[in-house]
Amino acid sequence: MGEAVARSLKEMGNIFLLFLDTLRWSINLPFRLDLLFQQMERIGVKSVLVVVLTGTFTGMVLALQTFYATKKFGAETMVGVTVALSMTRELGPVLTSIMVTGRAGSAMAAEIGTMRVTEQIDALFAMAVNPIKYLIVPRVLASILVVPILTIIANFVGIVGGYFVGVVVLRISAGAYVANMEKYVEMDDIYNGLIKAAVFGLILSLFGCYMGFTATGGAEGVGKATTRSVVMSAVTILMADYILTAVMF
Amino acid sequence: MIEIRQLHKSFGKQNVLNGVDILIPQGQTTVILGTSGGGKSVLLKHIIGLLRPERGEIRIDGIDITRLKGKDLNEMRKKFGMLFQEAALFDSMNVGDNVAFPLREHTKLKEVDIRSIVAQKLEQVELPGVEEKMPSELSGGMKRRVGLARALALDPEIVLFDEPTSGLDPLLAEAIEELIIETHRRLGRTFVVITHDIHTAFHVAHKIAMLHEGRIVEEGSPGAFRRSLNPVVQAFLARDEHKEEKNERRQG
Numbered sequence: 001m002g003e004a005v006a007r008s009l010k011e012m013g014n015i016f017l018l019f020l021d022t023l024r025w026s027i028n029l030p031f032r033l034d035l036l037f038q039q040m041e042r043i044g045v046k047s048v049l050v051v052v053l054t055g056t057f058t059g060m061v062l063a064l065q066t067f068y069a070t071k072k073f074g075a076e077t078m079v080g081v082t083v084a085l086s087m088t089r090e091l092g093p094v095l096t097s098i099m100v101t102g103r104a105g106s107a108m109a110a111e112i113g114t115m116r117v118t119e120q121i122d123a124l125f126a127m128a129v130n131p132i133k134y135l136i137v138p139r140v141l142a143s144i145l146v147v148p149i150l151t152i153i154a155n156f157v158g159i160v161g162g163y164f165v166g167v168v169v170l171r172i173s174a175g176a177y178v179a180n181m182e183k184y185v186e187m188d189d190i191y192n193g194l195i196k197a198a199v200f201g202l203i204l205s206l207f208g209c210y211m212g213f214t215a216t217g218g219a220e221g222v223g224k225a226t227t228r229s230v231v232m233s234a235v236t237i238l239m240a241d242y243i244l245t246a247v248m249f
Numbered sequence: 250m251i252e253i254r255q256l257h258k259s260f261g262k263q264n265v266l267n268g269v270d271i272l273i274p275q276g277q278t279t280v281i282l283g284t285s286g287g288g289k290s291v292l293l294k295h296i297i298g299l300l301r302p303e304r305g306e307i308r309i310d311g312i313d314i315t316r317l318k319g320k321d322l323n324e325m326r327k328k329f330g331m332l333f334q335e336a337a338l339f340d341s342m343n344v345g346d347n348v349a350f351p352l353r354e355h356t357k358l359k360e361v362d363i364r365s366i367v368a369q370k371l372e373q374v375e376l377p378g379v380e381e382k383m384p385s386e387l388s389g390g391m392k393r394r395v396g397l398a399r400a401l402a403l404d405p406e407i408v409l410f411d412e413p414t415s416g417l418d419p420l421l422a423e424a425i426e427e428l429i430i431e432t433h434r435r436l437g438r439t440f441v442v443i444t445h446d447i448h449t450a451f452h453v454a455h456k457i458a459m460l461h462e463g464r465i466v467e468e469g470s471p472g473a474f475r476r477s478l479n480p481v482v483q484a485f486l487a488r489d490e491h492k493e494e495k496n497e498r499r500q501g
Contacts, residue, residue: 018272026385119337126331128323207368 005216015210018132022140022206025133030180033137043104043139043205044146051150052157058091059158063165067172070147070219077176083157083162086184088193090168092155094241097147097200101209101233108139109229112212113222136213140205148194155193159195187226192248200237250275251296251439256305258291264303265291267463272288273456278433278440280450282300282485283460289443290334292460293411296441297329298322306362309407311461325356330400331409335416336392341394344371344395345380351402372400374428383393390421394428401432408432428454447489459485 065080112135115121124131159181166172211229215221250274258266273279283289294300296307298314306313314325332500338347343433348367352358358366371377374394376409384392393413400408413429414422430453433440450457451471458468459482467479 045276114340118335118340120339122294123331123333123337123339125299126326126329126333127354128326129350129354130323172321 013130014214015206018205018210018213019202022136023024025130026137026141028133029031029073031034034134036141039138039144042107043100044122044150047100047103047150048153051096051154054095054099055087055092055154055157056161057155058095059087061166062086062091062158063162063170067170068221076170077173077180078146079114079166079170079172080159080162080177080181081167082174084159084181084185085189087155087158087162088232090153090193090241090245091172092158092199093147093193094237096151096154096206097197097237098234098238099206100143100150100201101149101208101237104143105233106230108205108208109212109215112136113211113225114212114216114240116213116215117218117221131213135210135243139209143205144198145201147204148197151194151197153214155190161229189200190200192244195248196241196244199240203236203240204233207236250310251441252306252308253292253296253460254306254308256292256295256302256307258288258295258300259303264463266295266305267501269459269460269465271465271468272440275439276437277455278442278453279456279458281441281443282447282450283443283445284485285445285446285458288365288463289445289460290411292365293331293441293443295410297326297331297409319483326332327403328406329409330405330407331402332393332396332400332413333412334413336396337388338385338387338392338395338399340384341390342381342384344376344382344384344387347384347395348380348399348402350399355403366402367398367407368471370401371395373396373432390417390425393417393425397428397432402474403435404436405438407439407441410440410444412444414446415446422446423452431454447486 019148059071062083064080066079069078070076070078070082115135120129121135124134163177166177167174211225211232212222215225250356251275253269253271256266257264257477269292271281277377281289281292291300295302295315298317302315302372305314305315309325309328311395314322320459328458334357338344339350342350345364345367348370349363352363352366352486354458356363367380368377374397376391376394376398379387379391387395410429414425416426426449429442433453440453442453455472456468457471457474458465459474459479460466465484467474467477469477475486
């Protein structure tokens with residue numbers, strides 16, 4: 001038990017050191033925009049569909065659930081604002097980053113892990129190319145940039161999905177639905193959610209890269225690294241979510 | 250010239266290198282021979298600065314690589330080309346991009362010139378026109394040829410070979426050995442080959458050194474090495490003869 005705690009603490013320390021290294025190498029010239037754009041495409045563009053699906057259904061189910069709750073005291077017109085606040089402040093960033101963890105964070109761990117166990121990382125070092133600058137910086141920066149953008153998409157489709165269920169299916173007055181949303185949702189709600197999304201992007205990419213970078217022991221090791229990156233990212237994202245919400249409340 | 254003095258390295262409680270001393274002469278092929286898991290790869294990774302020793306030094310043209318960091322270490326590494334055991338080609342890139350990689354990272358050459366250098370290097374390893382193939386489409390022997398082409402891309406002063414023939418059938422292994430000899434004849438650079446294969450060692454070496462339990466226990470020309478009275482060397486050579494007899498008996 002004590003050993004497991006010590007190991008986790010050591011791992012957290014190593015991830016923090018990797019974060020510092022990543023910071024240092026991200027301001028090292030020349031900037032590799034080519035690699036950054038390539039990763040933004042892989043992490044961002046290719047996650048759009050899954051984020052749209054997740055966001056839409058989350059918005060829809062939120063509308064159903066809030067309708068059920070608010071109907072009990074005749075406040076059905078609050079469905080829109082509840083959907084919008086839940087999406088922008090909480091579910092947009094959290095679900096988006098969990099989906100990106102599953103899609104792209106795991107791929108980072110698997111790809112970098114495979115490069116580690118097949119000596120491709122050593123080959124980079126041997127060819128005088130720093131793997132942190134070449135592999136990790138573009139992935140981390142791309143994640144910090146694209147997870148908020150994906151969150152905006154999730155927020156939008158979630159609210160549209162909620163509107164569809166609330167207004168079309170449950171017959172709530174469209175005017176009241178939208179008016180309340182406009183009245184009670186503030187820009188700060190959206191900004192808070194986007195700051196969270198950027199932090200989650202940092203977390204999922206650092207864990208993905210770290211687990212891959214430190215993978216050992218062939219294909220099995222890469223598999224373990226991938227699983228660990230997803231589990232640890234997801235847990236850390238949810239913990240960070242509480243802390244950030246408490247701070248920015 | 251590479252001078253290694255009193256190199257010590259351990260992983261946890263396991264001592265892998267126990268004071269390695271060796272001179273690797275310039276412009277020749279030096280083979281470091283030893284059993285699998287005997288620290289040969291670890292030694293090679295120290296020479297190119299991928300691992301740091303606890304003690305000892307490795308002087309390359311007088312400069313101790315074990316003390317270099319950051320930019321200086323990177324500049325030093327540009328003097329090297331390394332062929333990894335399984336070639337370590339980047340599997341996200343095709344063969345052409347793999348060979349072009351060091352050129353794109355470290356030179357300001359135009360794309361046309363890079364392409365022509367890549368074509369020339371691939372021709373030298375007897376694989377012309379495979380630029381568009383992905384590493385996963387290549388056999389083990391072809392991967393190593395491409396790995397050698399990539400290692401030679403920047404015309405390095407020192408080329409390191411990590412078990413270049415392991416896992417290949419005897420014919421392919423011999424073809425790779427011929428390629429090493431031919432490349433050396435053409436370039437005349439310093440080659441360092443580590444292997445556990447005695448045939449490879451005697452075939453390509455100007456100098457053979459035997460690494461055993463973390464120390465160099467014998468070194469010399471192939472002829473002198475064969476005549477060595479060192480019991481470790483004799484046991485190693487005898488074991489191989491024994492294996493060959495068994496093979497012949499099985500085939501006969």
